[in-house]
Amino acid sequence: MINSFCKWIVAVCLALLVSQGLLAQSDLGKISGFIKDPSGATIANAKVTIRNNTGVERQTTTNDSGYYVVTQISSLTRL
Numbered sequence: 001m002i003n004s005f006c007k008w009i010v011a012v013c014l015a016l017l018v019s020q021g022l023l024a025q026s027d028l029g030k031i032s033g034f035i036k037d038p039s040g041a042t043i044a045n046a047k048v049t050i051r052n053n054t055g056v057e058r059q060t061t062t063n064d065s066g067y068y069v070v071t072q073i074s075s076l077t078r079l
Helices: 002-022
Strands: 028-034 047-051 057-061 067-074
Touching (some): 057 067
Antiparallel strands (some): 028 067
């Protein structure tokens, strides 16, 4: 009786620990990278547009190093 009770307590504690990690999951992602010209030099202040299959667009501009990042992209949206 005590052995099965201990197993039950361990199972409940394990379930609670695992479920905490599930709360941190998100269905949002990001796209990032560098824009470069044919010689490999980065391009500052370049306009970057991403568009999904339905025509929804997100835009950003590269920084002084040619780096861009577009955040809060739904993983349900195909880009």
